[in-house]
Amino acid sequence: MRAKAAAYPYMAWTLVFIAIPLGLILYFAFTDIHGGFTFDNMIQAGSYSSVFVKSIWLAAVSTALCLLLGYPIAYLMSRWRGMKSRTLLLLIMLPMWMNFLLRTYAWMTILENNGIINQLLGMIDIGPLPLINTQAAVVLGMIYNYIPFMILPLHSIMVKIGDDVIEAAQDLGAGPREVFSKVVLPLSMPGVKTGIIMVFIPAVSTFVISQMLGGGDNQLIGDIIELQFLGNTYNPNLGSAISMVLMLLVLLCMTVTGFLNDENMEEKLL
Amino acid sequence: MRWISKTYLGVFLAFLYAPIAILIFYSFNEAKGRTFTGFTTKWYVELFHDAAVFDALMTTLIVAFVSAAVATAMGTAAAIGLNKMNGRLKSVMMNFTYLPIICPEIILGVSFMLLFVSARGVLSAVSIDFQFGWITLILSHITFNVPFVILNVLPKLRQMDKSLVDAAMDLGCNRWQAFSKVAIHEIKPGIIAGFLMALTFSMDDFIISYFTTGAKHQTLSVLIYSMTKRRVSPEINALSTLIFVVVLTVLLIYNLMGWKKEKQLKMRRKGGGSFEEIDRM
Numbered sequence A: 001m002r003a004k005a006a007a008y009p010y011m012a013w014t015l016v017f018i019a020i021p022l023g024l025i026l027y028f029a030f031t032d033i034h035g036g037f038t039f040d041n042m043i044q045a046g047s048y049s050s051v052f053v054k055s056i057w058l059a060a061v062s063t064a065l066c067l068l069l070g071y072p073i074a075y076l077m078s079r080w081r082g083m084k085s086r087t088l089l090l091l092i093m094l095p096m097w098m099n100f101l102l103r104t105y106a107w108m109t110i111l112e113n114n115g116i117i118n119q120l121l122g123m124i125d126i127g128p129l130p131l132i133n134t135q136a137a138v139v140l141g142m143i144y145n146y147i148p149f150m151i152l153p154l155h156s157i158m159v160k161i162g163d164d165v166i167e168a169a170q171d172l173g174a175g176p177r178e179v180f181s182k183v184v185l186p187l188s189m190p191g192v193k194t195g196i197i198m199v200f201i202p203a204v205s206t207f208v209i210s211q212m213l214g215g216g217d218n219q220l221i222g223d224i225i226e227l228q229f230l231g232n233t234y235n236p237n238l239g240s241a242i243s244m245v246l247m248l249l250v251l252l253c254m255t256v257t258g259f260l261n262d263e264n265m266e267e268k269l270l
Numbered sequence B: 001m002r003w004i005s006k007t008y009l010g011v012f013l014a015f016l017y018a019p020i021a022i023l024i025f026y027s028f029n030e031a032k033g034r035t036f037t038g039f040t041t042k043w044y045v046e047l048f049h050d051a052a053v054f055d056a057l058m059t060t061l062i063v064a065f066v067s068a069a070v071a072t073a074m075g076t077a078a079a080i081g082l083n084k085m086n087g088r089l090k091s092v093m094m095n096f097t098y099l100p101i102i103c104p105e106i107i108l109g110v111s112f113m114l115l116f117v118s119a120r121g122v123l124s125a126v127s128i129d130f131q132f133g134w135i136t137l138i139l140s141h142i143t144f145n146v147p148f149v150i151l152n153v154l155p156k157l158r159q160m161d162k163s164l165v166d167a168a169m170d171l172g173c174n175r176w177q178a179f180s181k182v183a184i185h186e187i188k189p190g191i192i193a194g195f196l197m198a199l200t201f202s203m204d205d206f207i208i209s210y211f212t213t214g215a216k217h218q219t220l221s222v223l224i225y226s227m228t229k230r231r232v233s234p235e236i237n238a239l240s241t242l243i244f245v246v247v248l249t250v251l252l253i254y255n256l257m258g259w260k261k262e263k264q265l266k267m268r269r270k271g272g273g274s275f276e277e278i279d280r281m
Helices: A006-029 A040-046 A049-077 A082-094 A100-111 A116-123 A136-158 A161-169 A176-202 A207-216 A221-230 A236-256 A265-269 B002-027 B041-046 B051-084 B087-102 B105-123 B132-157 B162-169 B173-202 B206-212 B220-229 B235-270 B278-279
Strands: none
Touching: A006 A040, A006 A236, A006 B087, A006 B105, A006 B132, A040 A049, A049 A082, A049 A136, A049 A176, A049 A207, A049 A221, A049 A236, A082 A136, A082 A176, A082 A236, A082 B002, A082 B235, A100 A116, A100 A136, A100 A207, A100 B002, A100 B162, A100 B235, A116 A221, A136 A176, A136 A207, A136 B002, A161 A176, A161 A265, A161 B051, A176 A236, A207 B162, A221 A236, A221 B105, A236 B105, B002 B235, B041 B235, B051 B173, B051 B220, B087 B132, B105 B132, B105 B173, B105 B206, B132 B206, B162 B173, B206 B220
16 A cells, blocks of 8 residues: 555656646647637647648658668667677767767768858769758758667567577478568567658657758758747747647557557567 | 668768768867868867856756656656556556657647646745746656656566566565565666667757757757757867767777677577577576
8 A cells, every 4th residue: 555655756857747747748638828728739730731731741751761771770780699790789879979969960961052062062063952851851960860779679579589590481381481471570570560650750840850851841840849948939829729730640549550550569669 | 682772871871870980070170060070079179168068967967867767766766656556547657657658749748738838827926936947857857757767677577477576575575675685686787778769869859859848958859959059069060079088988888788698598508499599687
């Protein structure tokens, strides 16, 4: 009985700092500035549907590319043991520990009109090519920032696939392609799901990457929300309505991948 | 096949590190622009004399340590309580624990902002002046840090041998002594891991700080954000270089300790046994 009481401060904290703030989003989404009930914010949020589509599209492309590019890395790393695999893991995690604003800023200096790439191209009389302020630049920024979130869960699932399982498949006559499609891929699916969620959610809700690499033409949902709360068009009611739609989108995405129904949530999140 | 995978790995690592290398390169560039005119360390000197950077660094450290400490205390207690709970209440609380981790950070950030704006409104009615600043930063950082502590401590509690606490109590400890003298040592690795995680996430956070910071004190990441808006400012390159060096040093020390342990174990086992167990340590 008394041990349970140890959780009471946390429960009170959760009520004040999680439940009430999220309740406030709901409240603001359905009220006007005078506090009266209204659907106007939701209708107005609907007018941003093209921004929603763009955000989902860019985030989906980035997630797919992260999976495609990260999967071989995770697999290679999982087949190594000891110091070699530790060093590689360290090398992949190291940039992640640097503030993501600095990492994104680094890409600005590379892609700018007078950035490195265009300077090099200029030497052979090409360009300057419009590299920055494009959708491709935003996707690149997302991949660069979030690919470790794909590799790490994949790796932690793949190290559990024993070499003996793969050897058994080979002994039973499976070629490399079959070993991959019938053994490695099915066994790594939980990691794939976690990786997709871990990349897609920050990518679909980002506002920094789109601001720094996308220019004014590539506003995403995150930018619109940020504008309502900290921009010139201070409108927390509309901002809340858009945030609510974003939250629903994220929940939908998790339900589709079956992320929420799974057991051992703890392992996946850490 | 071999060389393809090795080449791919090399290209991938180049992709990861090229941007950082370029930042470091430009931090020693004399000119403000993108053309290299000569070697200099003046941006580092300027950085060290920048009062705003120093203030932001202090804010970041204070917010990180205070919020990580509070989160660790509250999270450890919460894990102990949750471990004893069953049924509906537990699953509700666990879902609330996952929520800040899964929820897009921007939504968490704006929800905190709405809370503090509302609180400011209510408090000004009773003529209490409540401003965004250290308090709002620390409160919101505690909130997103607690789940990491809970999720690190809970598994350790589950793995703990229950009879240890019973034995302590049979030997005359009361509940508190049984916890502080026995149980806490069993779950210590989880508590430490939780604290370190909270500390790093707090120091690294931008989005939530951005929505809860005040006009006076900014965290380092919020300052960096305003620096990137000004575009060309070589100080930011110098700052990146320093942060990179710090992170590299910390990770190297941490891993060298791990490697040493591994080597000792390997020698003890004389090369026998699998590495799996060692990897898990």
